[in-house]
Amino acid sequence: xxxxxxxxxxxxxxxxxxxxxxxxxxxxxxxxxxxxxxxxxxxxxxxxxxxxxxxxxxxxxxxxxxxxxxxxxxxxxxxxxxxxxxxxxxxxxxxxxxxxxxxxxxxxxxxxxxxxxxxxxxxxxxxxxxxxxxxxxxxxxxxxxxxxxxxxxxxxxxxxxxxxxxxxxxxxxxxxxxxxxxxxxxxxxxxxxxxxxxxxxxxxxxxxxxxxxxxxxxxxxxxxxxxxxxxxxxxxxxxxxxxxxxxxxxxxxxxxxxxxxxxxxxxxxxxxxxxxxxxxxxxxxxxxxxxxxxxxxxxxxxxxxxxxxxxxxxxxxxxxxxxxxxxxxxxxxxxxxxxxxxxxxxxxxxxxxxxxxxxxx
Amino acid sequence: xxxxxxxxxxxxxxxxxxxxxxxxxxxxxxxxxxxxxxxxxxxxxxxxxxxxxxxxxxxxxxxxxxx
Amino acid sequence: xxxxxxxxxxxxxxxxxxxxxxxxxxxxxxxxxxxxxxxxxxxxxxxxxxxxxxxxxxxxxxxxxxxxxxxxxxxxxxxxxxxxxxxxxxxxxxxxxxxxxxxxxxxxxxxxxxxxxxxxxxxxxxxxxxxxxxxxxxxxxxxxxxxxxxxxxxxxxxxxxxxxxxxxxxxxxxxxxxxxxxxxxxxxxxxxxxxxxxxxxxxxxxxxxxxxxxxxxxxxxxxxxxxxxxxxxxxxxxxxxxxxxxx
Numbered sequence: 008x009x010x011x012x013x014x015x016x017x018x019x020x021x022x023x024x025x026x027x028x029x030x031x032x033x034x035x036x037x038x039x040x041x042x043x044x045x046x047x048x049x050x051x052x053x054x055x056x057x058x059x060x061x062x063x064x065x066x067x068x069x070x071x072x073x074x075x076x077x078x079x080x081x082x083x084x085x086x087x088x089x090x091x092x093x094x095x096x097x098x099x100x101x102x103x104x105x106x107x108x109x110x111x112x113x114x115x116x117x118x119x120x121x122x123x124x125x126x127x128x129x130x131x132x133x134x135x136x137x138x139x140x141x142x143x144x145x146x147x148x149x150x151x152x153x154x155x156x157x158x159x160x161x162x163x164x165x166x167x168x169x170x171x172x173x174x175x176x177x178x179x180x181x182x183x184x185x186x187x188x189x190x191x192x193x194x195x196x197x198x199x200x201x202x203x204x205x206x207x208x209x210x211x212x213x214x215x216x217x218x219x220x221x222x223x224x225x226x227x228x229x230x231x232x233x234x235x236x237x238x239x240x241x242x243x244x245x246x247x248x249x250x251x252x253x254x255x256x257x258x259x260x261x262x263x264x265x266x267x268x269x270x271x272x273x274x275x276x277x278x279x280x281x282x283x284x285x286x287x288x289x290x291x292x293x294x295x296x297x298x299x300x301x302x303x304x305x306x307x308x309x310x311x312x313x314x315x316x317x318x319x320x321x322x323x324x325x326x327x328x329x330x331x332x333x334x335x336x337x338x339x340x341x342x343x344x345x346x347x348x349x350x351x352x353x354x355x356x357x358x359x360x361x362x363x364x365x366x367x368x
Numbered sequence: 369x370x371x372x373x374x375x376x377x378x379x380x381x382x383x384x385x386x387x388x389x390x391x392x393x394x395x396x397x398x399x400x401x402x403x404x405x406x407x408x409x410x411x412x413x414x415x416x417x418x419x420x421x422x423x424x425x426x427x428x429x430x431x432x433x434x435x
Numbered sequence: 436x437x438x439x440x441x442x443x444x445x446x447x448x449x450x451x452x453x454x455x456x457x458x459x460x461x462x463x464x465x466x467x468x469x470x471x472x473x474x475x476x477x478x479x480x481x482x483x484x485x486x487x488x489x490x491x492x493x494x495x496x497x498x499x500x501x502x503x504x505x506x507x508x509x510x511x512x513x514x515x516x517x518x519x520x521x522x523x524x525x526x527x528x529x530x531x532x533x534x535x536x537x538x539x540x541x542x543x544x545x546x547x548x549x550x551x552x553x554x555x556x557x558x559x560x561x562x563x564x565x566x567x568x569x570x571x572x573x574x575x576x577x578x579x580x581x582x583x584x585x586x587x588x589x590x591x592x593x594x595x596x597x598x599x600x601x602x603x604x605x606x607x608x609x610x611x612x613x614x615x616x617x618x619x620x621x622x623x624x625x626x627x628x629x630x631x632x633x634x635x636x637x638x639x640x641x642x643x644x645x646x647x648x649x650x651x652x653x654x655x656x657x658x659x660x661x662x663x664x665x666x667x668x669x670x671x672x673x674x675x676x677x678x679x680x681x682x
Contacts, residue, residue: 030513030516030517032513056516056517058512058516060509060542061538061539061541061542062538064506064509064538064539065506065509065512065538065539065542066509068502068503068506068509068510068513068539069509069510069512069513069516070513071500071502071503071506071509071510071513072482072500072509072510072511072512072513072514072515072516072517073513073514073516073517074513075500075510075513075514076513076514076517076518076521077517078517078518080513080517094503095503095506098503102501209480209498209500209514209518209521210498210518210521211477211478211518211520211521212476212477212478212497213477218476218477218496218497219497219498220447220495220496220497220498220499221498221499222492222493222498222499222500222501223498223499223500223501224492224499224500224501225501226489226490226501228490369436370436371436377450378442378450378451380454380455380456381455382455382456382649382656383456383655383656383657384456384656384657384660387657388616405455418439420439420440421616423440424440424616424619424620425461425616425619426460426461427451427453427456427457427458427459427460427461428450428451428453428460429442429443429446429451429460429463429464431440432438432440432441432442433438433439433440433441434436434437434438434439435436435437435439
């Protein structure tokens with residue numbers, strides 16, 4: 008299939024539809040509005056459901072209902088709207104429902120601004136909603152990757168019966184890049200998808216004699232029963248940590264004197280800076296977590312080569328993934344951080360300057 | 369001929385059926401159920417007219433009426 | 436002899452967790468009977484609220500979802516849109532529906548969502564211990580209106596049927612009571628009609644039950660019914676507000 012020039016927000020919407028998503032509930036917010044608008048245009052053409060909800064809170068609870076019915080369902084928003092969805096996300100995790108949530112991050116806290124930022128890392132990877140639960144969090148760094156993550160997100164959600172978040176930002180949502188889409192699932196394939204959930208989800212009882220009573224629920228009033236349920240969730244999360252870690256190793260070698268760690272949009276800029284300093288004979292490597300939960304702690308530890316003097320974390324926040332990097336490095340070498348916030352994005356030249364300073368020390 | 373039976377498993381002894389029964393043939397049992405309630409019972413089946421009022425009023429769906 | 440009145444198939448064998456004399460159980464039974472009557476047990480899905488009826492998912496003998504506080508109409512929307520061949524209802528109390536869930540109920544009604552909503556109004560929060568509800572009557576004492584509901588300070592009770600009746604889309608809106616056997620029989624007809632319209636995919640149907648809370652009103656079950664008749668019914672007038680099927 009030929010490449011198409013598309014905004015990230017539209018590419019993820021198209022890719023979701025191709026992945027069999029026929030239910031989408033959301034509320035408009037900048038900078039993700041092209042996503043909801045694309046769904047409004049395209050869903051009727053594939054006999055899907057597009058519903059503009061009265062709020063983000065209602066949208067995520069519609070997702071809960073649809074996911075409880077075993078169908079592929081998605082919602083999207085940007086940072087302040089994702090905060091509103093957090094209650095529902097906790098319920099979806101508690102009730103073990105498959106759903107995909109896209110966060111096109113903007114500056115915060117509060118109303119913040121509408122420029123790209125990475126300030127929702129903690130919210131996405133450390134909780135956000137209440138209770139002991141985990142989200143699988145995919146962090147794209149290009150429009151192509153953003154689109155590719157749609158099918159991966161739905162498959163992971165189905166496989167683990169867990170909510171999956173795609174954590175993008177206003178840059179990836181708004182920028183246009185060439186995208187090549189995977190072949191779309193056929194209607195017959197889409198019809199098959201919910202069948203694997205029909206032992207537990209809300210669905211008509213085809214066998215009239217054998218009544219079923221499926222409960223979509225996160226309430227367990229008996230502490231011992233709830234403890235068992237949460238323990239079961241944690242066993243599932245351990246399984247996800249074992250199977251699903253993904254990351255990119257960029258320019259990693261024994262010659263590296265600095266190891267960078269960056270994710271999403273920030274990692275693109277760091278890559279350019281690494282290429283720039285390489286021209287001057289300076290070796291800098293980078294680990295880019297592709298999923299930010301489960302997190303590639305071991306990959307970072309292993310990438311610290313014999314000559315690495317410092318691990319440098321660059322983020323569009325005040326240092327959130329930094330905590331995970333420190334856990335991974337475990338004091339072996341110093342960890343430094345530099346970030347830009349408020350929707351201000353650092354340039355390759357600025358990162359290059361930071362890297363060059365490391366070689367002067 | 370009619371019969372009204374209260375299932376002690378469901379009854380909480382609220383007394384609504386006893387109040388509403390037009391024939392006044394329901395009362396609290398001297399016995400208690402597993403939850404400790406003196407459940408309702410029919411003490412004069414022969415007078416039951418199968419009007420179903422006890423069934424209609426019972427908030428715990430504890431009553432079966434036969435005819 | 437033949438059984439003429441018995442526990443409907445659409446109820447499980449789990450005893451209700453409600454206080455003695457609480458009329459939630461009557462509302463449950465009416466819904467279950469209507470589901471049986473219309474032969475929908477294999478295609479029905481209910482959504483339980485947060486409040487006293489939070490465990491309603493244990494009591495209905497078909498697929499059930501438990502919703503976050505106030506969100507039942509949104510959850511029901513998701514189910515109905517995902518499974519148009521299912522018939523979906525929500526069961527909600529006055530705190531759930533008329534306070535925290537006001538946006539969800541108004542917009543589900545306004546969309547004409549093809550679901551049924553069963554709303555139990557007993558003018559108080561039961562589960563949390565008798566706090567003031569959006570439907571608490573003027574001057575009525577609760578644990579958070581210990582000097583009586585001050586309408587200058589907190590406003591008047593919300594009449595939900597009347598509120599929803601201002602919208603164009605709803606198909607059927609009726610307020611019934613569970614306070615006497617005659618009223619319960621009228622309520623049964625209304626519930627059956629709502630489920631029938633639901634079965635036929637006609638549109639949004641809404642039944643409000645005026646009910647009691649003996650425990651938090653501090654009255655025995657019999658006096659609670661009398662109190663509700665004397666105090667609630669003058670403010671929450673019974674009747675059919677909208678029936679597009681009868682037009």
